[in-house]
Structure formats: structure tokens, C-alpha cells
Amino acid sequence: DVQMTQSPSTLSASVGDRVTITCRASESISTYLAWYQQKPGQAPKLLIYKASSLESGVPSRFSGSGSGTEFTLTISSLQPDDFATYYCHQHKNYFWTFGQGTKVEI
Amino acid sequence: EIHLLESGGGLVQPGGSLRLSCAASGFTFNSYGMSWVRQAPGKGLEWVSALSGSGATTYYADSVKGRFTISRDNSKSTQYLQMNSLRADDTAVYYCATTVMGVNYWGQGTLVTVSS
Numbered sequence: 001d002v003q004m005t006q007s008p009s010t011l012s013a014s015v016g017d018r019v020t021i022t023c024r025a026s027e028s029i030s031t032y033l034a035w036y037q038q039k040p041g042q043a044p045k046l047l048i049y050k051a052s053s054l055e056s057g058v059p060s061r062f063s064g065s066g067s068g069t070e071f072t073l074t075i076s077s078l079q080p081d082d083f084a085t086y087y088c089h090q091h092k093n094y095f096w097t098f099g100q101g102t103k104v105e106i
Numbered sequence: 107e108i109h110l111l112e113s114g115g116g117l118v119q120p121g122g123s124l125r126l127s128c129a130a131s132g133f134t135f136n137s138y139g140m141s142w143v144r145q146a147p148g149k150g151l152e153w154v155s156a157l158s159g160s161g162a163t164t165y166y167a168d169s170v171k172g173r174f175t176i177s178r179d180n181s182k183s184t185q186y187l188q189m190n191s192l193r194a195d196d197t198a199v200y201y202c203a204t205t206v207m208g209v210n211y212w213g214q215g216t217l218v219t220v221s222s
Contacts, residue, residue, distance in 0.1 A: 034210045043201060043212055043213070043214050043215050044151065044201075044212055046209070046210055046211075046212070049208060049209045049210055050208045050209075053208075055209075087150065087151055089151070089210065091205055091210065094139060094141070094156040094158075094165045095153065095156075095165060096141060096143070096153040096156070097153060098143075098150060098151040098152070098153070099150075100150055101150045101151075
């Protein structure tokens with residue numbers, strides 16, 4: 001199975017900060033990677049698909065990059081609504097795997 | 107617009123069984139694989155099972171192999187997860203999910219609680 005290593009596990013930041021979260025895959029997954037935001041009691045919300053495509057309705061301060069084994073989610077200017085947990089997700093084949101999550105907190 | 111709606115969750119005793127359903131709409135159901143993902147309270151996301159568009163090929167996480175069975179009825183655009191021999195550590199929100207044209211779609215989830 002493809003292992004996904006996400007870092008950091010927790011990130012302390014302030015409104016207006018530029019935030020970067022990284023995911024590393026144990027083997028090449030091309031661009032079969034998605035990023036989600038999750039708030040307590042809610043389902044994961046898709047932010048980025050195909051590693052760098054912004055989901056419709058998601059603010060442009062969110063961006064994704066990378067291919068192969070190294071991927072990055074960037075929030076250009078952190079807003080109060082962005083304090084949440086973020087997950088990466090690889091779907092190269094049917095055996096999906098997820099990063100451990102990054103909790104973005106004040 | 108693509109929608110996935112799970113149902114069938116609830117409280118069940120250890121050793122019991124439960125069947126989850128996921129009704130899909132907005133895409134050609136029999137052309138795409140479907141998956142189940144779960145999230146235990148306070149934990150991360152864990153892939154559980156998947157099956158091909160025809161339903162002929164199925165895949166399971168080691169943690170559920172031999173206890174859970176995934177299936178689909180393409181005439182009803184619905185997939186199922188039959189869960190047997192349930193354990194306390196199966197307690198989680200179960201999500202139905204798929205990838206269509208490279209975009210990932212999830213339902214809102216259904217809660218399964220295994221407790222006596």
C-alpha cells in the first residue's frame with residue numbers, strides 16, 4: 001500500500017499567515033492526490049483535486065502543488081474560517097490512503 | 107450534480123451485524139468504482155473497502171477482511187457494506203465516496219456505534 005506521510009501534525013498560526021502543509025507518498029502517485037478540510041462534526045470538504053486543481057467554490061487563497069511523491073497545500077493568507085484539520089488523500093488505485101492530518105490552530 | 111447519501115447506521119452490540127447503504131445520483135453509476143471510508147471518534151480517515159464499477163472486483167482493508175462485504179446494485183445506483191462480527195473498534199462515522207473524472211465526492215456519513 002502507498003503510505004502517506006503528512007507534516008506537521010499540528011500548526012499554530014495567526015490570521016494573515018501563509019501556511020504550508022506537506023504530504024509525501026512512499027511511491028509515485030502521479031497527481032492522484034486530493035486535499036480536504038474538516039471541521040468537528042462535519043464530513044471532509046474537498047479543497048484540491050488532481051494535486052493542484054481548485055474545487056469550485058473554494059477560495060483562491062488555497063492552492064496545491066506537486067506530483068510524484070511530494071505535495072504541498074498552501075493557504076496564502078489564513079482566515080478565521082480556516083482553523084480546522086486538513087488531510088491529504090491518495091487514490092492512485094483502489095487502496096486509498098490518507099495522511100495523518102494537520103490541525104491548524106491559533 | 108453528484109450526490110451520495112448514506113443510511114443504515116446505528117447502535118449495535120458487539121458481535122452483531124449492520125448493513126449500510128449509499129444511494130448515488132448525478133453520474134453514470136456503473137462506470138465508476140465506489141469506496142467506504144471510516145473515521146473513529148477523534149481519529150483520522152481510514153479506507154475500509156472498495157469495488158469496481160461492475161462489482162466483480164472487491165478490495166478490503168486488513169482490519170475488516172473476512173467480516174465486511176461490499177456490494178452494489180447498479181440498477182438502483184446503490185452500494186452496500188454488510189458488516190458482521192462487529193467490534194468496539196469498528197465504531198466510527200462511515201462515509202461513502204467515489205472519484206469521477208478525477209474529482210473526489212463524499213457523502214455526509216452515517217454513524218455506527220458498537221457497544222453493549
